[in-house]
Amino acid sequence: MFIKSTTIARAFAIASLCFTASTVYADHWPEKRVIATQKVYANLPTKNTFQKAGTVNFEEYGARPAELPTKVDNPVLEKMLGKPSNIAALVQKNGNLIFERYHPYINSNQPIWATSMAKTATATAVGKLICTGKIQSIDDELGKYSSLLADTVYANVTIRNALQMRSGVSENIDDENTIANKAKGILDQQDFGTAKQALATYKKPYAEQGKRFSYHVSDTLALSLLVEEVAGESLGSFFYNNIMKMAAEKPYMIWVTDRNGSTVGFGDLVMPARDWLKLGSYVMQEMVAETCLGKFFDEGMKTAVTTEYEYKKYGYQSWVYASSSGPMLAFHGHFGNIMVLDKERNTVMLLLSLNGNYGNYQILGDAGKIMDRLATLTE
Numbered sequence: 001m002f003i004k005s006t007t008i009a010r011a012f013a014i015a016s017l018c019f020t021a022s023t024v025y026a027d028h029w030p031e032k033r034v035i036a037t038q039k040v041y042a043n044l045p046t047k048n049t050f051q052k053a054g055t056v057n058f059e060e061y062g063a064r065p066a067e068l069p070t071k072v073d074n075p076v077l078e079k080m081l082g083k084p085s086n087i088a089a090l091v092q093k094n095g096n097l098i099f100e101r102y103h104p105y106i107n108s109n110q111p112i113w114a115t116s117m118a119k120t121a122t123a124t125a126v127g128k129l130i131c132t133g134k135i136q137s138i139d140d141e142l143g144k145y146s147s148l149l150a151d152t153v154y155a156n157v158t159i160r161n162a163l164q165m166r167s168g169v170s171e172n173i174d175d176e177n178t179i180a181n182k183a184k185g186i187l188d189q190q191d192f193g194t195a196k197q198a199l200a201t202y203k204k205p206y207a208e209q210g211k212r213f214s215y216h217v218s219d220t221l222a223l224s225l226l227v228e229e230v231a232g233e234s235l236g237s238f239f240y241n242n243i244m245k246m247a248a249e250k251p252y253m254i255w256v257t258d259r260n261g262s263t264v265g266f267g268d269l270v271m272p273a274r275d276w277l278k279l280g281s282y283v284m285q286e287m288v289a290e291t292c293l294g295k296f297f298d299e300g301m302k303t304a305v306t307t308e309y310e311y312k313k314y315g316y317q318s319w320v321y322a323s324s325s326g327p328m329l330a331f332h333g334h335f336g337n338i339m340v341l342d343k344e345r346n347t348v349m350l351l352l353s354l355n356g357n358y359g360n361y362q363i364l365g366d367a368g369k370i371m372d373r374l375a376t377l378t379e
Contacts, residue, residue, distance in 0.1 A: 031354040034335060034354045034355075035354070037113065038105075038110075041111065041113040042112070044058060044270065057256065057258060058256045059234060059236040059261070060253075060254050061237070061244075061252070063250070063252060064111075065108070065252055068108060068109060069107040071101055072099055076377050080359075080373065080377060081101075086102065086354075087112060087273075087353055088102050088106055088112060088351075089102075090273055090277045092277060092281055093378055094346050100273075103354075108274055111252065113270050114269065115267055115334035115337050116337075117276070117332060117333040118268065118333075119266055119267075120329075122227070122239075123163060123297075123317035125231075125265075126159065127292075127293045127296035128293060129227060131291075131292035134230050135159065139159070139160055142154045142162060145229060145230050146225055147229065148225050148228075149225055149229075151200075153205050154169065154199060159226070161209045162226075163219075164300075164305050165305075166210050166211070166305065167214075168205045170214055175201075178201070179217055179221070180198075180266070180267070183195045183221055184258060185259050194260055195262040196225065213306065213314060217266035220266035221266055227239075227263075228262055236255035239255075243279070243282070244279065252272060253271045254271075267333075273352060280339045281348050283329070284329075284341040297316060297318070297329055301320050303315070315329065321340065321371075322368050323342065323369075323371050324375075325371075328367075335356065336356040336364065340371055342371050351363055
């Protein structure tokens, strides 16, 4: 593991702010800007081609895959999923990759920034620590395991409520950019911001925990620090060694940290599309096999809380969609970034897109409908 830092472009600094549920489709972001940002993330460890604006810290794991443009043709799925707005689109069914296509600027080796899909990756680390017994109960308070969090308003928040975005700490999403900037130490926070200082912004909770759903980066950031203290290593290191190495043969990833090496688990996890797909497949197979980690996510689906969206609920740092085959877990991010796990039909769909407009569908709104249609085309 290598913790590094590099000077980055203002375009990167602005782009790397967290994105919230209130800006789901993000059509106001020009596609050229999204592509440019993807290139910055993909070149984070090796290149510095933009004007200097600040320093970002990151951890890098594994070796970057060989640059081999790949494609798995499927004329039927091409009609449905082969949209110009694709960054990457992959479908796996019964363990086989049956469709793969990339934007002209992207290929299979390029690490892709999938925005808030990182939140579900953070949840896998929490679930793994529960399954190993290092966390005794999901209903324990964060302060029981973390001296860092014991000094914040998260001390008495339960792990379950943080996983379900029901900590009650933040009032709304209006201050997310400030919290994200401070955690990463960028822009106006670049000289002093850290993950702990970001959480210390809150002097008291806004509301009683467990009473309301409020999507916010601070809950995920608290879970990041929880994993770090319980595991004795950064979230990124623990996730790579205990999850990605189980999911993929030779995984490669980059994850942004604060200046102290603490992973910022709410976003900025960057992996090649195939590794994202393998992560989703790993989680789904754990659910199918009813392992401890699989039961962890199943419980999150069964106890998912109501959100402001009629078509989806929120589980353990993951979204839950309805379909004709039953509820489906989804990794979910800004623009058109989504990975849906349909365990009943043994299918994983990964769509990483420049925006949410997808022909007759809105990716983040119509995920259930897309999976139902996909099932009829692949039977």
